[in-house]
Amino acid sequence: MISIYSCGMETFSVNGQPAEFEGDPATPLLWVIRDHIGLKGTKFGCGIGQCGACTVHIDGRAVRSCMTPVSGAAGKSVTTIEGLAPSEEKLHPVQLAWLEMDVPQCGYCQAGQIMAAAELIASNPAPDDDAIDQHMTNICRCGTYTRIRKAIHRASELSAEGS
Amino acid sequence: MSAVMISRRNFLVTGLTAAGGFAVGLPLGLGSAQADSASAGKIGFYVEVRPDNSFVLGTAQPEIGQGVRTSLTMLIAEELEVPWERVSIEPMPLGIVKTADGYTWKYGGQGAGGSTSVTDAWEFLRQVGATAREMLVTAAAQRWSVPVGRCHAEAGYVLCDDNGQRFSYAELAADAAALPQPEEPPALKPQSEFSLVGTPRNTIDARDIVTGKARYGIDTEMPGMRYAVIQRAPQLDAKVVSYDDREVRQVPGVVDVFKIDGPEPGAPYHILAEGVAVVATSQWAAFEGRRKLRIEWTESPWKDESTETFWAQTAELLSGEGQVVRDDGDFVGALSAADKTVEARYQVPYVNHAPLEPQNCYADVREDSVHIIAPTQSPSGSNRAAHTITGIDREKIRVDMTRVGGGFGRRLTNDYTAEAVLISQKIGAPVKLVWSREDDVQHDFYRPSGEHEFKAGLSADGKVTAWTHRLASASKYYRRENVAPEDMYGAEMYIDDFPAGIVDNLRIEWLAVTSGVPRGSWRAPAHTANAFTVQSFIDEVAHAAGRDPLELRLELYGDNRELPYGQHGGPTFNPWRLSRLLKHVAKEIDYGAERPKGRAVGIASHFTFGGYAAHALEVEVGSQGELDIRRVVAAVDCGVVVNPRGVEAQLQGGTIDGFSTALNLEITVDQGRIQQSNFHDYRIARMAEIPRNIECHILPYGDTPTGMGEMGIPTVAPALTNAIYNACGVRIRKLPIADQLAKQLS
Ligand code: FES
Numbered sequence: 074m075i076s077i078y079s080c081g082m083e084t085f086s087v088n089g090q091p092a093e094f095e096g097d098p099a100t101p102l103l104w105v106i107r108d109h110i111g112l113k114g115t116k117f118g119c120g121i122g123q124c125g126a127c128t129v130h131i132d133g134r135a136v137r138s139c140m141t142p143v144s145g146a147a148g149k150s151v152t153t154i155e156g157l158a159p160s161e162e163k164l165h166p167v168q169l170a171w172l173e174m175d176v177p178q179c180g181y182c183q184a185g186q187i188m189a190a191a192e193l194i195a196s197n198p199a200p201d202d203d204a205i206d207q208h209m210t211n212i213c214r215c216g217t218y219t220r221i222r223k224a225i226h227r228a229s230e231l232s233a234e235g236s
Numbered sequence: 237m238s239a240v241m242i243s244r245r246n247f248l249v250t251g252l253t254a255a256g257g258f259a260v261g262l263p264l265g266l267g268s269a270q271a272d273s274a275s276a277g278k279i280g281f282y283v284e285v286r287p288d289n290s291f292v293l294g295t296a297q298p299e300i301g302q303g304v305r306t307s308l309t310m311l312i313a314e315e316l317e318v319p320w321e322r323v324s325i326e327p328m329p330l331g332i333v334k335t336a337d338g339y340t341w342k343y344g345g346q347g348a349g350g351s352t353s354v355t356d357a358w359e360f361l362r363q364v365g366a367t368a369r370e371m372l373v374t375a376a377a378q379r380w381s382v383p384v385g386r387c388h389a390e391a392g393y394v395l396c397d398d399n400g401q402r403f404s405y406a407e408l409a410a411d412a413a414a415l416p417q418p419e420e421p422p423a424l425k426p427q428s429e430f431s432l433v434g435t436p437r438n439t440i441d442a443r444d445i446v447t448g449k450a451r452y453g454i455d456t457e458m459p460g461m462r463y464a465v466i467q468r469a470p471q472l473d474a475k476v477v478s479y480d481d482r483e484v485r486q487v488p489g490v491v492d493v494f495k496i497d498g499p500e501p502g503a504p505y506h507i508l509a510e511g512v513a514v515v516a517t518s519q520w521a522a523f524e525g526r527r528k529l530r531i532e533w534t535e536s537p538w539k540d541e542s543t544e545t546f547w548a549q550t551a552e553l554l555s556g557e558g559q560v561v562r563d564d565g566d567f568v569g570a571l572s573a574a575d576k577t578v579e580a581r582y583q584v585p586y587v588n589h590a591p592l593e594p595q596n597c598y599a600d601v602r603e604d605s606v607h608i609i610a611p612t613q614s615p616s617g618s619n620r621a622a623h624t625i626t627g628i629d630r631e632k633i634r635v636d637m638t639r640v641g642g643g644f645g646r647r648l649t650n651d652y653t654a655e656a657v658l659i660s661q662k663i664g665a666p667v668k669l670v671w672s673r674e675d676d677v678q679h680d681f682y683r684p685s686g687e688h689e690f691k692a693g694l695s696a697d698g699k700v701t702a703w704t705h706r707l708a709s710a711s712k713y714y715r716r717e718n719v720a721p722e723d724m725y726g727a728e729m730y731i732d733d734f735p736a737g738i739v740d741n742l743r744i745e746w747l748a749v750t751s752g753v754p755r756g757s758w759r760a761p762a763h764t765a766n767a768f769t770v771q772s773f774i775d776e777v778a779h780a781a782g783r784d785p786l787e788l789r790l791e792l793y794g795d796n797r798e799l800p801y802g803q804h805g806g807p808t809f810n811p812w813r814l815s816r817l818l819k820h821v822a823k824e825i826d827y828g829a830e831r832p833k834g835r836a837v838g839i840a841s842h843f844t845f846g847g848y849a850a851h852a853l854e855v856e857v858g859s860q861g862e863l864d865i866r867r868v869v870a871a872v873d874c875g876v877v878v879n880p881r882g883v884e885a886q887l888q889g890g891t892i893d894g895f896s897t898a899l900n901l902e903i904t905v906d907q908g909r910i911q912q913s914n915f916h917d918y919r920i921a922r923m924a925e926i927p928r929n930i931e932c933h934i935l936p937y938g939d940t941p942t943g944m945g946e947m948g949i950p951t952v953a954p955a956l957t958n959a960i961y962n963a964c965g966v967r968i969r970k971l972p973i974a975d976q977l978a979k980q981l982s
């Protein structure tokens with residue numbers, strides 16, 4: 074799945090696999106992930122850091138990859154929606170909660186929402202509604218916010234139970 | 237939404253009927269000869285039985301987030317008698333077939349508009365499931381040499397009542413597929429025997445979404461594919477004078493730059509605007525290249541248009557006479573005889589669709605074929621657009637539909653298919669065209685803007701005796717072929733809407749605004765504007781009459797009866813069903829309770845495309861105009877409920893869309909140019925701005941379903957502004973609400 078470019082300028086890892094990118098170091102990480110590495114789960118929504126559809130983790134921190142030059146990932150570890158689950162069989166608690174609460178409508182924003190929520194749960198295992206409001210700034214045009222909120226509460230229970 | 241209305245007659249695959257379709261013209265060839273693939277387990281177009289006795293069911297309708305991949309599949313599975321856990325889905329392409337009578341649709345009509353998918357498919361897809369099941373039962377009966385009547389289907393097996401044996405569908409599929417299709421569709425189960433339809437089911441392909449595997453149009457990658465963007469005219473209907481692409485071509489990866497001709501001002505659209513295309517070997521290179529373009533544009537024919545000139549025009553128009561499109565009784569006489577009159581004007585802005593997946597389309601134009609992969613609500617429109625440009629036979633134009641990252645009506649128009657086809661044709665290679673968010677906000681078929689004027693007459697005992705609604709707006713039908721000027725109103729005013737048929741002396745008038753802003757269908761089209769204004773004004777009338785807004789509505793809605801309704805959603809409208817919902821939400825929110833100062837309830841109810849909805853909201857308005865939406869109670873009556881979980885999602889999502897749009901969304905124009913450009917200045921609500929809980933109530937009715945994609949939104953804005961008025965006395969007559977409360981109260 075991961076293309077390795079020889080003589081690359083930027084070396085980093087994506088979902089645990091080494092990756093290199095040869096090209097303009099200012100290229101947004103989003104387009105490197107989508108078009109050079111070929112992982113399409115990370116979405117383009119606005120390109121200016123507003124919508125969060127492009128959210129990925131760099132060393133565990135959620136970032137908007139449309140605003141992060143690929144050079145910002147150099148030497149770091151990038152996780153995308155495809156790499157969030159521990160394995161094919163075992164999903165991340167946030168993904169499980171998303172399924173249980175039937176969050177998605179069109180689904181386009183959901184990779185970004187899940188990556189943002191996963192960071193929240195990692196840093197704050199039992200967020201209250203205010204913490205959710207503060208952290209979850211991604212846009213959902215379909216209006217799945219009420220179920221996203223429920224799913225985050227549920228994910229926090231699931232992680233406490235060790236799912 | 238006539239773009240996707242496919243006539244009943246076209247549902248019939250007349251050319252295929254003789255070969256195996258039902259004599260009655262059931263729109264599918266279920267016999268093996270008509271199956272698309274040679275897979276041994278394929279019984280007709282929709283049903284595939286896998287060797288492990290799992291079931292892959294086809295989905296022919298665009299999935300834009302309205303949940304049809306789940307709800308429509310439930311209809312097939314119900315009659316097929318298969319366990320839902322063993323069902324997965326397979327999207328189908330556009331099924332276009334040429335017959336002696338012209339083109340027709342071998343999978344039935346395909347399109348997502350006007351909330352029609354579930355209604356249209358209600359019988360048809362159950363017949364698909366029932367037919368395949370009967371063929372499986374027949375195959376089993378033949379193996380056992382028993383009459384068909386001694387066998388029955390259950391959970392993916394056919395059981396023999398005589399010998400107690402069973403065969404899995406997988407064991408029978410090849411035999412069943414080879415059987416002739418029954419002449420008549422089998423009888424359908426009575427609804428009382430449904431075991432799947434009516435039960436809450438999660439989104440069938442949600443696992444793909446949460447793991448990042450779901451594929452949208454924008455994710456398309458094909459061998460040899462180029463990437464393209466277009467710089468479109470920043471001013472409405474401007475044209476390219478010249479462009480300088482020298483720096484563009486310096487950008488690594490850029491392979492071509494050329495002009496795309498736009499439509500003439502006033503001519504029907506094939507694409508939205510003239511522009512210059514940049515083609516590259518990667519998406520980012522195409523965007524980067526575009527940044528270096530220097531284009532000289534002609535002056536826009538709309539250079540003097542602004543939002544201010546728009547409102548000046550509506551005011552001017554409303555001071556004169558309009559086109560009378562409905563005139564019941566003696567409106568003028570009744571108004572002058574009235575004990576009291578009430579009047580008000582409301583303004584509704586242009587808004588942008590903003591589906592989160594930007595417009596995009598893959599096109600591969602060959603000498604005698606075209607392949608399109610598009611997120612579209614109208615695959616037949618996409619096919620037509622490609623045909624119009626290339627002249628290639630429509631049967632040779634394959635349209636594949638991906639999951640769609642939101643529709644809201646935007647993707648009923650296939651201008652982005654036309655653009656991709658033009659580019660592929662020009663470069664002689666497959667291409668994926670992608671719009672940026674700026675492209676989408678600045679180049680849309682916006683929801684029409686307009687100013688509504690109402691007058692009502694009241695008798696001494698507080699009865700409504702006269703009513704007029706006059707709308708000065710920019711019809712979405714403009715620049716369409718074959719729409720006469722006197723028919724333009726039909727897109728903006730549905731003349732049988734409440735209170736037509738209820739208030740005896742009633743007049744509806746329309747006045748055409750001239751505007752260069754492109755217009756189109758935006759979720760629940762004219763119902764958003766008309767529900768906002770009518771449901772606001774009815775409250776104003778109630779207050780003027782000294783009556784309670786709920787009580788007045790219940791009186792007007794009246795007894796359980798069907799009124800004629802000639803527009804989409806008809807043929808009848810039963811206002812009593814609105815009363816039923818209103819009473820329900822009123823009770824839930826404790827309508828009559830005393831509330832502290834600054835806190836109050838507002839209600840609204842509306843009939844949209846065959847479905848009924850009501851909202852009751854409790855808000856608190858602070859002394860500086862701070863708005864707190866404390867409780868949201870929503871109720872819907874969409875007839876029979878196929879998937880209650882899907883209905884609830886649509887009701888929640890529609891309600892949130894209603895809040896987001898009413899609170900902040902507006903497209904404004906200056907010097908013939910759209911002023912907003914991305915989500916920083918077109919602020920779709922974020923989570924923190926939306927009430928934390930939306931209480932949803934589903935009140936089933938009758939024996940047929942209606943769609944649910946649009947009913948949830950129209951009543952939100954008026955319930956909110958009515959609640960605001962009741963809480964603080966400020967009547968919002970102009971959307972969006974934005975900072976009006978702060979301005980008026982502080
Ligand atoms: S695409 Fe990155 S924030 Fe919208």
Ligand code: FES
Nearest residue numbers: 179180182214215
């Ligand atoms: S589910 Fe469609 S944008 Fe969030």
